[in-house]
Structures are given as structure tokens and as C-alpha cells.
Amino acid sequence: MKITRITVFQTDLPLEHPYWLSGGRLRFETLDATLVKIDTDEGLTGWGEGTPWGHTYVPAHGPGIRAGIETMASFLLGLDPRRVLEVERAMDMALPGHLYAKSPIDMACWDMAGQAAGLPIADLMGGGSRTPRPIASSVGAKTVEETREVMERYRERGYIAHSVKIGGDVARDIARIRDVEARRGEHEIILYDVNRGWTRAQALQVMRATEDLSVIFEQPCETLDDIAAIRPLHGVPVSVDESLVTLQDAARIARDGLAEVFGIKLNRVGGLTKAARLRDIALAHGIDMFVMATGGSVLADTEALHLAATIPDANIRAVWACQDMITVDIAAGRGPRARDGHLHLPEAPGLGVHPDEELLGPPVATYEQASR
């Protein structure tokens, strides 16, 4: 089987509520999604998606994905998409770095490999748990009262996992954490996501003031150096998200004992192939995981769900459904959808969901193997 054509689509996914990144970093109203269709000489078609969470969040942007694919395309045509490691090596040779541009290609290849094997991706990767994965809410409230209201709304919809966004004013953050913990349900999974918002001093203030609660803080500071520097000075568990990009990052975090939890975002780390290695480092070191898309449609959520299904039930905390935050559905209700706050692994071979191509508009680029 050979890759014969790579077709690239760009579509805007409007957000239901405009989003402000913490620290006042720019408001955005739409996500710039890149959808990639890969065709083969045997008639199999795979789909991938790369949707960064805006362009100010981490080093990733939609035009960069499309330019990266343009640079890599000639190295991919003719490869067997089922041989995902060869595709990965070809991409890494063609374009060092730029993992975010590679993830949609990797995703489409896993989709085809699964279809060819007649298995969902998670099963092809070694075995997918059918235990539904809890979807983490996204609690971006400001005050104690708003936080309560937003969490109650999610609870009514069946959510048991919550990502509470903090990282602003230290005193208010402490008050919100104490209030959320006072109301925590018995089996609830709660993560306090700082999104790099604190300096070392601010992080220590909040972490020490709430040490009796033993809650998890995600990405309290900007860098791994920051997280490492404050590590001996507090006694609370930490999750690393934005600072976990490469296998080397994972090895450092595991070896130096910098975190108890990994936040694996597939587009950031370069797709399923690379993410599976981060998963294995985590499991080998007793580190639990949240697995999520950086953003995007049901396709991106589904990719993350497949990886989450390959993690033992005891070690996966939650996934995410970005699809519920956007107002356009490119797959008309198909694929895994939020049911009682959980996502259920699809049984169809491959990814398990493809978009409606006519909703994506005309392709922005097509790369084909030159005919001999």
C-alpha cells in the first residue's frame, strides 16, 4: 500500500464562547483547523486533524501546519501509511522539530493502519479499554461563586472530571480551591490548571497554603526548570502539560521526579506514535495521565480517546471533548460524543470517524505522486 495523494483542508471552528488565555494573552473566537486526507493506491483513505489552541498558546499555528506539510509531502508520497514508524522517520528527516505539523499526518496513517487491520486504532496499538473515559470540564470562572455555578452545570450533565483554571490572583485562587474542595464529590477527579500562570513565588504561596488538601496543580510555572526549582519546597502533586513536548522532556520529568501526572496533548507532542512513548515512560514510572487534543473537532477528540484507551483504567485520569466548545460539527453527530460526561471508544476500524468533506470547502493544497 502506498500513499498516492495528500489533500489539505483549512476550516475555521468557531468557539461557543470566546476564549482568553490566562495572563490576558489575546482573546480568540475561532480555532484554525487543518484537516488532512490521505489516499492510497489500494483505495484506503485516512483522515488527520491538527488544531492548535489559538496561536499564542504554544509554538504552533495553522499556517505553520500547512507549510510544514508542504515541505514534508514529497518525502511521504509512496510510503506505506501502515508503517507509521517509517512515516515518522521520514517526517523527522524532512523537517526537524515542528511536531505540531506532523501530528495530522501521523493520525491519518494510524487511521489507515487501523482500517487495513480491521481494528480500532486503540486495539491496533495493543488493546483499547472499553471503560468509558471521563471528560474533563473546563472551568474558566473567576470568582468562588462563578466556579460553583459552572461546576454544578457540568455535574448536572454527568461530568465527574474537572479542570479548574487558576493562575490569576493568589488569594482568590486559594479561596477558590478551598471552596471547590469543600464541595468535591466522592469520586470526582479535579485538576487545578495554572497554564504556566504563576511565578515560582506565587506557585509556592498557593501550593503551601493548600498543602493540607493534596490537590494536583497542572503546569504551575513556565518551564521545567521552574517546576524543578520549587519541587523541594512544597509537598503537593504536580502535573506537567505545556513543558512536556519531547521524549527527552518525559525522561527528565520521570528521572528527576518532577511530576506525578503527565498532560499529553497529541498535537503538541507530534501525534499518537510519539505520544505512545510518553505513555510508556509514564507507566514505567508510576505517573498517571490526562490525554487530550490541543483543540479541534470530534476527530481530534477521538484520536486522544484512542490513546487514552490504551492506558490502564487505573492510570488514565480523564480526556477532553473540545467538540462541545465549538459551534460547527464537521462530522454531523458521528464518532464519540459526550454521553453522561464520558467518551466511549468507537468500535469501527481505524479512527472511527471521518468528516463530511463538503463541509470543509475546497482543498487548500493537494500533493500527488508524479506519474511515471
Next chain:
Amino acid sequence: MKITRLSLWQVPLTSHVAYHMAEGKTCATVTTTVLRIDTDTGPSGWGEVCPIPHYLPAYAGGVRPALEKLAGVILGADPVGAEAVMDAMDAYLPGHDYAKSIVDTALWDITARAAHLPLYALLGGRRANTLPLYHSITCCEPDEMARMATEALACGITQFQVKLGRDGDWQADVERLALVREALGAGPLVYGDWNCGADRLSAIRVARAVAHLDVMLEQPCATIEDCAAVKAASGLPMKLDENVHDTGSLLAGYHAGCMDAVALKLSKFGGLSAMRRARDLCYRLGAKMCIEDTWGSDITTVAALHLAAATRPGALLNTCDLSGYVAPRLDRSAPVRVNGRIAPPESAGLGATPDPEILGQPLAILD
């Protein structure tokens, strides 16, 4: 003064001698990207960036989309004082430092032209009349490399970078270093560069086999830890390049004790603004600096020359006349190698302006 227009061109640069590095990487013809920033009431400024394919996380195709994304931040901004604009760009689009470096160079050009000063005056003042160059010797047969080194020595070059690892034969690499060292006699600096291409074992075998020679090693392996191990096993001085691209990685190289010298490259660090900060840190860290870029023609070359000229001579290892390795020249009047040394232009700004005929039609105009 406000920025009103960004114009981009792409020009293929062909190497005079096909340039081979470890792992089959070559630099035969490489696309350089040239930027002109126009202003409403002031001068225009020029920038250039030329990533080598398959080398670092940087590519020619990534420059234009990044600048298109950033156009809203750049257009309308005051170009005088590059760091303010660069900070706004970093907030709007994290990463992609190579793409931003082209803007930074052009902003410094405008700033210096507006001040009617050569750029080195704004970067700390001129510290030397002329600057030492190194000559990079492509990885080929050891005899041929020794011959090329002798030829360059006769032209006044005193620092030689010997590319290693092309054939994966560690004994050939030993021969390359030994023959070049012997051909040059005592005195000139010789360093062997793998560009990350060696595994730790092979690099240590080479390093121990040449440990009795006066040579330095450069970036044998892919990580700082590996390079530190090669240095520890051989006792030879070590230069870092690919692993070092910002403050954090400079400190990591320093703490690992394997950064006797370091390559500061404009596209790797994100431009002159970041390089100036790196230079000042290197004074403190005691690492001798090679101030240059990955590849490019005259705009890139003069940008590096201005910073090199404004660097304490005792802390400057060397600089590079990149424009002398490739054709076409973007500006035929820009500085060239004289007796193994080079000097920055003395006119206001960068002191180099691309020939419109070489540039041809713009790739994109953003206004």
C-alpha cells in the same frame, strides 16, 4: 516612525563546493529568504534567514506563514528599538525563532540607519578592526581535506572546522583530524565537527585516538550530556552548537562543563536582540563565541559581523563569511575575506543592500 510594508523574496544559494556533513546532510542549493521592512517616514531595513534543510527545527517554507501570521503585530509598530517589537511578536506567536530572526535583523538595520550609525556602534561599539574567520572543510577523503586546509592556510585562515562523520567510519574521522592537524603545523586552531551525527561510543573512540593532538571537538552527539561524556573521556576542549539556542541551554552547556566554545547563530537564537543577550551571558560563562548563522548570503553575514565586531576580542572565537561560500552574492559590495579576516561595513545600518536584479519578483508583500 511606523512600519508600513513587509516584502519577501526567496533566492536559491548554490554552494561553490558541495558541502557535506554527518548523516548524509548536504548543502548544495539552499533557499534563502530576504525581507525588506518599509516605514512611513524613515529608512527601510533588510533581513535574511537561510535554514539548511533537514538540519535544525527551521525551514524556508515556515518563514512566510509565520510572517503572515505576525503581520498584524509588525505593521504599524515603531521599528526603532527592535526588542519591543520582538517581545510583541513572541507574545502573539510563541516559538518559530528562525522566522522572527529575519524581522529582528531588519529592525536593527532601520534603528541604526535612523541613528546614522553603523550597527556595531549600537551593539556595544567596535572592538576590533578586523575579525578572525574560520574555514569549514567539507567531509570527504582525509587527504583531500588536508589539501583544502593547506590551501586555506595559504590564504591567511588560522581556524579550521573539519567536518566529520559522513561515512560512519570512526577511523576515517581520526585520519581526517590527524592529517589536517599535521598539514597545518603547530599554531592554527583545528576542530572536528560531527553536527550531532556520532553516537557516544564512536565519538569517544575518535576523541581518545586524537587526544594527544591539539584539537577541539564540536557537537559530536545529539545531547549536551553525550557531548560532556565525550569531553570527559578525552580531555579535549569542546564546542557546542546545535544544543544551544537560548539562555537555558547556554546555562545547561556551562553546567555540563562542555562549553569551552559555542556557536551563536542568528536564526537559532531568534536574531541580534537575543544574540546580544547571549553574548553578554557568554562573557560570564567563559565560553568563546563563534558569531554567525547557519547559512545565508550578505545580509546575514554583515549582521553577524556587526555583533562580532562589538564583542570583546578575547571572547570572540571567530565569525563566518557565509556569503563567500555561496552564489549569487546579494550585495557585491558587501565585505569579503581578506587574508583570513573580515571587517563590518562602516556606513549607517547594516551597510548591505541586496541587488534588485538578484532578488527578482517578491514572493509576498504584506501591507
